[in-house]
Amino acid sequence: MAQTRVEHRSVHERAAMGKQQREQTPRSSHRGWLPSADRPDPVALLEEQNLTRDLDLVPVRHGRMLASPFTFYRGAAKIMAADLMDTPRSGLMTQLCGDAHLSNFGVFASPERRLMFDLNDFDETLPGPFEYDVKRMAASFMIAARNNAFAEDDALEVTLTAVRAYREAMARFAQMRTLDIWYARLSEEELMDAIDVAVATQKGKALKRAEDVGKSARTNIAKARTRDSLQALSKLAERVDGKYRIVSKPPIIIPARDLGRSFGMSPDEVEQVVHEQFRAYRATLPADRRHLLERFEVVDVARRVVGVGSVGTRAFIALLQGRDQQDPLFLQVKEARRSVLEDHLPKSRFRQPGERVVQGQRMMQAASDIFLGWTKGVQENRYLYWRQLRDMKGSAVVEGMRPLGMTFYANACGWTLARAHARSGDPVALAAYLGSSDTFDRSIADFSGHYADQNERDFQAFVAAVRSGRLEAVGVG
Template sequence: MVAKMIVHPSIADREAQGLMARDRSEPSAHSGWRPATDRPNPVSLLEEQDATREPDLVPVRHGRMMASPFTFYRGGAKIMAVDLKDTPTAGLDVQLCGDAHLSNFGAFASPERRLLFDVNDFDETLPGPFEYDVKRMAASFTIAGRNNGFSAADARASTIASVTAYREAMAEFAQMRTMDIWYARMDEDTLMNAVRGVVAESEKRGKDTKGKQAKKEKIAAKEARRAAKTAEKNMAKAHTRDSLQALSKLGELVDGRYRIVSQPPIVVPARELAPTYGMSPDDVERTIREQLRAYRATLQDDHRHLLERFEVVDVARKVVGVGSVGTRAFIVLLQGRDADDPLFLQVKEATASVLEAHLPRSRYKQHGERVVRGQRMMQASSDIFLGWTRGVDVQRHFYWRQLRDMKGSAVVEAMSPLGLTFYARTCGWTLARAHARSGDPIAISEYLGDDDAFDRSITDFSERYADQNEQDYEEFVKAIRSGRLEALEGV
C-alpha cells in the first residue's frame, strides 16, 4: 500500500491558485447562459429515472412535480445536471451537495441536542466544481420568488442575496484557522439573533425615514416581526419532532403492541408488502433483521452499542420528498425499554448521483456509503445513526438515518420577500461553510473577488435558468395531459 502524498501549499500559493482560476473562467463568465443545441428532452430524462423506480409510485412523483414550476425544479436535479456540465467552471472542486436547492436546507438536532441549520440532503453528493451547488441554490430562489408571486425585483433580490452571502462568507472562512472552519456552525441561537437583528434594523429604518418611504419601511418592519414570530414557532415545533411524535402520527396500538399504521400509497407496512416484492411476511421480517445487522456494522462502536439496546417492532415503505419518490424508502420502528421508548429509522435507496454521468465517479463503490461520507464531510454535525447497507438485490444500495430528530424546514411558499431574502442569506452562508470544509476557501475566495461581479453573473444565470425551467415544466405537464406520463395529484 502506497501512502498518499499530502501537499501543503502556502497561503500565497493558494491565493495564486485562485487568481489563476480567474484566467480559466472569469467570475462574470456565468451570465448569458443558453441551453445547449443538443440538449436532451427533459421529459425523456425523467423517463430514464422512472424506469428504475417503483412503478406504483412513479405517478405520485409526477403528481408532486406537477404542482408548480418550483416543485418541478425540486424533482429535476437530473435535468439541471445535464445543463451544468457545459457551464464554465474555475477548476476549484469541493464536496458537492449535488442538489442544493433551498428546500434541501433545514434544521435538525446535533448529537449534543442543539438545533442546527445546515444542508440536509445528500442523495446526489459528489466532489465537483463549487459553482454547480451555487447555481442550483441561486436558481431555486429565483424560481421560488416567482412561484410566490413576487415582483422581478424582489425575486432578484433574494437570488443575489444568496450568492453575495456565499461570497462574503467564503472571504471570512479564508481568514479563519483550519479548526475554526471545521467547528463553524449555525445553531438556533445564532439564527434567532440574526432574525432579531433584521427586525431591529427594519424598525430603526422606519423611525429614521420620513414621507412615503417611511410607510414602506414600517410595512417592512411589520413583515420582519411577523417573520421572526414564524421562525420562533418553527424552531419550537422542530424541538417536538422526534420519534415519540412520529409514533403518534405513524403508529397504532394493537393488542398492546405498536405497529405502523397503513396509509397507502404513502405508508405501506411490511405485512402488506409481500405481494409487491414476491416475499412472504416471514421473508420480509428476516430480510430486515439481516439488513439491520449489516447496517449496525457500519456505525461507530459506541453508536452501535446504543442501537443494540433497541429491538425491531415493525417496518413499512414510506414515500418521501419530490425527487426521491419512486426510489425504495422504508421506515423501521424500534423500541427501547418499552413501547413508550420508540426510535424510528429511515432507510433510503441510494442510486448513482445525477452528476456521475458528467463528473468522475465517486471513490465509494457503494452509493449508500457515498451519501454518508459526503454528508459527514459537508455537515457541521451529523446524525449518530448514519450508516449504509446493500439490499437483498446487491445492485441496490441504501443509507440509514433517524427519521425525525428535531427536524424542521422553512415553508418557502408562505415567505414574504423580506423573509425569502433573509433565508437566502442564511443558505448562502451555510453552503459556503459546507464547501470550505472540503475545498480551499482561500483559493475560492480569491477567485470570487471582493466585488459583486460573480453575484450578478450567477443571478443572470438564475433568471435565464428559471425561464428554461418554466418551459420544461410546461412540456412536462403537456406530456401528462397527452397520456405519455401518468400522474397522481394531491398525494
C-alpha cells in the same frame, strides 16, 4: 498500502491559484446561459430515471412535480446536471451537495441536542466544481421567488442575497484557522439573533413584516423541537393487541406485513430480511453507536413515500423499541443510487452508493446524525442508507415566504453552503476567485434568471406530457 501524498501550499500560493483561475474562467463568464443545441429532451431524462423506480410510485412523483415550476425544479436534478455540464468551471473543486436547492436546507438537532441550520439532503453528493452547487441554489431562489409572484426586482434581490452571502462568508472562512472552519455552525441562537438584528433595522410597515418573519421562525423552531420519535409514534403507529405497529396508509405508507406480497415474500421471509439488513447496517456504525443501537429491537417496518425527487426510489421507516413501548426510535432507510452528477463528472470513489451519501454528508454537515450508516439491499444493485427519521427536523415553508423572509433565508442558505464548501474545498483559493466585488454575484443571478426561464419551458413540456398521456400523474399528498 498505497498512500496519497497531500500537498500543502502556503496561503499566498493558494490565493494566487484562485486568482489565476479567475483569469482562466472570468467570473463574468457565468452570465448569459443558453441551452445547448443538442440539449436532451427533459421529459426523456425523467422517463430514464423512472425505469429503475417503483412503477406504482412514479405517478405520485409526477403528481408532486406537477404542482408548480418550483416543485418541478425540485425533482429535476438530473435535468440540471446535464445542463451544468457545459457551463464555465473555475477548476476549484469541493464536495458537492449535488441538489442544493433551498428546500434542502433546514434545522435539526446536533448530537448535543442543540438545534442547528444546515444542508439536509445528500442523495446526489459528489466531488465537483463548486459552481454547480451555487448555481443550483441560486436558481432555486429565483424560481421560488417567481413562483411566489415576487416583483422582478425582489426576485433578483433574493437571488443576489444568496450568492452574496456565499461569497462574503467564503471571504471570512479564508481568514479563519482550519479547526475553526471545521467547528463553524449556524445554531438556533445565532439564527434568531440575526433575525432580531434584522428586525431592529426596520421601520414602519417593513418593521411589521420583519416581526412577522421572526414570529414565523420561532414558531417553526418550536415545532421542530417536538418532532422526535415519540411524536412520530403518535402519528405513524397504532396499538394492536397491546403492541405498536406502523399504520397502513397506501400508497404513502405500506407496512411490511402488506408489502411482502409485492415482492413475493412470506411474512417470515420479510422478518428475516429486515433483521439481516439491520445487522448489516449496525456493522457500518462506530463501536459506541453500534452498542447503543443494540439496546433497541426492531418492531415493525414500512415503505414510506418521501420528498419530490426521491419518490419512486425505495424508502422505508423502521420502528424500534428500547426499554419499553414509550422508548421508540424511528429510523429512515432510503435507497441510494448513482448521483445524477456521475453522468458528467468522475464516478464516486465509493463503490457503494449508500456509503457515498453517508461520507458526503459527514464531510459537508457541521454535525451529522449519530445513526448514519449504510447497507446493500436484498435485490441486485439496490443500496441503502440509514438515519433517524425525526431528529427535531424542521423546514421552511417556501411557498408562504414573502420577499423579506426569503431574503433572510437566502442569507442563511448562502452562508451555510459556503461553510460546507470551505470544509471540503480550499476556502483561500475560493475566496480569491470570488473576489470582493459583486461581479460573481451578478453573473450567477443572471444565470439564474435564464435558467428559471428554461425551467418554466421544461415544466410546460412536462405538463403537456402528462396531458397527452405520455406520463401518468396522480395527486397524492
